[in-house]
Amino acid sequence: xxxxxxxxxxxxxxxxxxxxxxxxxxxxxxxxxxxxxxxxxxxxxxxxxxxxxxxxxxxxxxxxxxxxxxxxxxxxxxxxxxxxxxxxxxxxxxxxxxxxxxxxxxxxxxxxxxxxxxxxxxxxxxxxxxxxxxxxxxxxxxxxxxxxxxxxxxxxxxxxxxxxxxxxxxxxxxxxxxxxxxxxxxxxxxxxxxxxxxxxxxxxxxxxxxxxxxxxxxxxxxxxxxxxxxxxxxxxxxxxxxxxxxxxxxxxxxxxxxxxxxxxxxxxxxxxxxxxxxxxxxxxxxxxxxxxxxxxxxxxxxxxxxxxxxxxxxxxxxxxxxxxxxxxxxxxxxxxxxxxxxxxxxxxxxxxxxxxxxxxxxxxxxxxxxxxxxxxxxxxxx
Amino acid sequence: xxxxxxxxxxxxxxxxxxxxxxxxxxxxxxxxxxxxxxxxxxxxxxxxxxxxxxxxxxxxxxxxxxxxxxxxxxxxxxxxxxxxxxxxxxxxxxxxxxxxxxxxxxxxxxxxxxxxxxxxxxxxxxxxxxxxxxxxxxxxxxxxxxxxxxxxxxxxxxxxxxxxxxxxxxxxxxxxxxxxxxxxxxxxxxxxxxxxxxxxxxxxxxxxxxxxxxxxxxxxxxxxxxxxxxxxxxxxxxxxxxxxxxxxxxxxxxxxxxxxxxxxxxxxxxxxxxxxxxxxxxxxxxxxxxxxxxxxxxxxxxxxxxxxxxxxxxxxxxxxxxxxxxxxxxxxxxxxxxxxxxxxxxxxxxxxxxxxxxxxxxxxxxxxxxxxxxxxxxxxxx
Numbered sequence: 001x002x003x004x005x006x007x008x009x010x011x012x013x014x015x016x017x018x019x020x021x022x023x024x025x026x027x028x029x030x031x032x033x034x035x036x037x038x039x040x041x042x043x044x045x046x047x048x049x050x051x052x053x054x055x056x057x058x059x060x061x062x063x064x065x066x067x068x069x070x071x072x073x074x075x076x077x078x079x080x081x082x083x084x085x086x087x088x089x090x091x092x093x094x095x096x097x098x099x100x101x102x103x104x105x106x107x108x109x110x111x112x113x114x115x116x117x118x119x120x121x122x123x124x125x126x127x128x129x130x131x132x133x134x135x136x137x138x139x140x141x142x143x144x145x146x147x148x149x150x151x152x153x154x155x156x157x158x159x160x161x162x163x164x165x166x167x168x169x170x171x172x173x174x175x176x177x178x179x180x181x182x183x184x185x186x187x188x189x190x191x192x193x194x195x196x197x198x199x200x201x202x203x204x205x206x207x208x209x210x211x212x213x214x215x216x217x218x219x220x221x222x223x224x225x226x227x228x229x230x231x232x233x234x235x236x237x238x239x240x241x242x243x244x245x246x247x248x249x250x251x252x253x254x255x256x257x258x259x260x261x262x263x264x265x266x267x268x269x270x271x272x273x274x275x276x277x278x279x280x281x282x283x284x285x286x287x288x289x290x291x292x293x294x295x296x297x298x299x300x301x302x303x304x305x306x307x308x309x310x311x312x313x314x315x316x317x318x319x320x321x322x323x324x325x326x327x328x329x330x331x332x333x334x335x336x337x338x339x340x341x342x343x344x345x346x347x348x349x350x351x352x353x354x355x356x357x358x359x360x361x362x363x364x365x366x367x368x369x370x371x372x373x374x375x376x377x378x379x380x381x382x
Numbered sequence: 383x384x385x386x387x388x389x390x391x392x393x394x395x396x397x398x399x400x401x402x403x404x405x406x407x408x409x410x411x412x413x414x415x416x417x418x419x420x421x422x423x424x425x426x427x428x429x430x431x432x433x434x435x436x437x438x439x440x441x442x443x444x445x446x447x448x449x450x451x452x453x454x455x456x457x458x459x460x461x462x463x464x465x466x467x468x469x470x471x472x473x474x475x476x477x478x479x480x481x482x483x484x485x486x487x488x489x490x491x492x493x494x495x496x497x498x499x500x501x502x503x504x505x506x507x508x509x510x511x512x513x514x515x516x517x518x519x520x521x522x523x524x525x526x527x528x529x530x531x532x533x534x535x536x537x538x539x540x541x542x543x544x545x546x547x548x549x550x551x552x553x554x555x556x557x558x559x560x561x562x563x564x565x566x567x568x569x570x571x572x573x574x575x576x577x578x579x580x581x582x583x584x585x586x587x588x589x590x591x592x593x594x595x596x597x598x599x600x601x602x603x604x605x606x607x608x609x610x611x612x613x614x615x616x617x618x619x620x621x622x623x624x625x626x627x628x629x630x631x632x633x634x635x636x637x638x639x640x641x642x643x644x645x646x647x648x649x650x651x652x653x654x655x656x657x658x659x660x661x662x663x664x665x666x667x668x669x670x671x672x673x674x675x676x677x678x679x680x681x682x683x684x685x686x687x688x689x690x691x692x693x694x695x696x697x698x699x700x701x702x703x704x705x706x707x708x709x710x711x712x713x714x715x716x717x718x719x720x721x722x723x724x725x726x727x728x729x730x731x732x733x734x735x736x737x738x739x740x741x742x743x744x745x746x747x748x749x750x751x752x753x754x755x756x757x758x759x760x761x762x763x764x
Binding site for chain 2: 066068069072074079081164165185203206209210212213214217315319324326330332340341342352353354355357358359367368369370371372373374375376377378379380
């Protein structure tokens with residue numbers, strides 16, 4: 001698959017150019033960024049497939065094993081999840097990551113991409129199928145729903161017994177529809193309302209670097225920071241706010257921060273609960289790590305939250321008490337990506353509490369069976 | 383909790399006697415067996431709590447850890463699932479297992495038992511609360527819904543954001559309702575249509591022992607065998623069938639077995655898909671392990687299936703290809719119980735594919751968070 005993607009880079013770029021031209025003007029800059037395929041992104045896609053291919057086969061792994069007092073050998077063995085349905089919008093690279101991860105974990109996958117990325121998705125899908133064929137695997141292991149009829153999404157949502165898990169990726173409208181209507185289990189996140197908390201004990205230079213990267217590296221990704229929380233005891237909040245403003249970020253500040261720069265605008269209540277996915281951030285002063293934990297509990301979306309501090313005790317408290325799928329200490333929230341953590345890509349990020357939490361990759365695409373070996377034992381008794 | 387249950391054994395027995403008297407005549411023998419509490423079962427309940435208390439704390443366990451190439455330390459840490467709702471019927475011991483397992487995994491639990499077991503459940507719940515109090519834990523960690531109004535079950539099914547997972551235990555009507563109506567994620571099994579396959583290479587004495595225990599030890603439990611599959615090449619099928627018949631089991635046999643004993647009755651198509659939960663079994667001749675695998679794929683409920691054979695290659699094929707939560711080799715299906723496998727009890731058995739499969743105990747009652755520690759890393763790039 002990786003070889004086919006590298007060999008067909010020109011074809012993928014041409015297909016993407018067609019999609020980009022068709023979308024012209026109809027998409028926000030953040031959405032255009034998601035749709036865009038570049039030569040670097042094609043190489044990243046192929047490199048991700050190389051990483052996945054080099055990972056240990058998750059199927060058959062013994063997750064746990066012991067012998068019971070009466071001599072039964074108990075093993076928990078990883079097995080494929082089954083048929084994985086992916087409903088996605090905009091980001092063509094989802095095709096490669098999702099297809100390869102699902103098949104590496106022994107599943108079949110049904111991909112239903114958005115019409116705005118139809119040509120790009122088709123070109124990448126063709127490379128995956130070429131890879132399957134070259135490896136002697138069934139073409140049907142990675143299927144693409146090419147028909148743009150939206151009723152087909154409804155059919156996937158109701159396919160109990162045919163699709164084992166659905167993973168929606170895209171805008172909030174799509175994910176909310178899937179979460180509300182699906183009869184099939186769903187792994188997803190609706191919001192990435194992520195926080196960076198800068199503690200009084202943070203190294204100022206590190207805090208500045210992490211805040212800027214978390215917000216501005218790419219504003220349209222689900223791991224982007226949306227609210228900056230600054231410890232009331234932090235010595236220099238103005239530098240953090242000014243750097244965001246200098247980076248052309250609109251910053252909506254609470255009353256205690258508002259006087260620090262004339263470019264700041266006053267935050268309203270809704271700002272604390274908003275995922276901007278754009279060059280906009282909310283900023284609040286909080287009373288230490290306890291205040292940050294309370295703010296995140298009240299407004300967070302259980303996706304990704306970070307603390308910057310040199311104090312290990314404060315860090316441990318934040319990492320322990322913030323109830324998010326991904327919690328980071330002294331690192332950018334933009335690392336919220338399976339590939340960055342060594343998963344070889346991701347098929348989505350889940351903020352639900354069951355099965356998989358955070359980036360969903362090979363392990364999240366497997367389940368297990370309990371295999372018990374005896375020597376004739378019966379339970380007896382009453 | 384275990385101490386309180388042992389100390390209050392007489393009170394629990396008296397409460398159970400009240401429930402049994404009230405139910406008199408209104409329940410099948412299998413349901414009466416589920417409702418009945420005996421001194422042995424009280425001791426088993428207390429012993430189960432002792433086992434749970436001695437298990438390692440699952441919360442905080444590091445399920446996986448590595449360092450990424452750019453120096454991020456990645457850890458997957460087990461955390462509590464949250465609030466667990468249990469809706470159950472008949473079996474009063476569910477109170478103890480479910481309450482203790484949920485709390486041991488750091489959760490709060492809301493128990494809603496059936497009205498037929500109200501007195502027994504209340505007596506056991508009082509012991510759990512006494513244990514919580516003695517340990518300095520909040521009484522609210524194990525809550526019991528005493529009001530018999532069935533609308534309260536509906537409230538639990540719709541409590542998205544308040545209850546994190548629902549576990550129904552009881553008759554098919556209850557479980558089907560929960561699966562159909564719940565907006566909250568559910569861990570459950572609807573059917574335990576379990577098979578024992580006796581291979582041509584089975585030890586006859588072992589096969590007889592396992593078949594009888596699987597069917598007749600307790601007929602009302604979800605791990606009971608419902609269909610016996612006998613290899614067409616097995617030398618002595620008649621002995622297996624006669625032993626079941628001698629044990630007062632009604633046996634519904636396919637055409638090829640019917641002539642082996644005049645007490646056999648002909649199976650109809652529905653028998654292959656029926657969970658009798660009573661002294662009734664279906665019996666079919668199959669063409670080796672491949673035939674057994676196909677039969678189970680067509681008629682099984684992904685709960686518990688067993689093979690009896692002395693041939694390790696045949697066993698490996700069955701254990702690998704039968705897609706059930708629990709697969710056993712040379713052991714009775716009646717071991718399908720978390721306590722028997724060393725889980726210290728179980729809060730239910732799940733036949734879905736996500737999160738937990740088979741007995742749900744401490745690990746199934748936790749989830750994880752991804753904890754990432756850096757030294758100031760930002761993602762940068764594009």
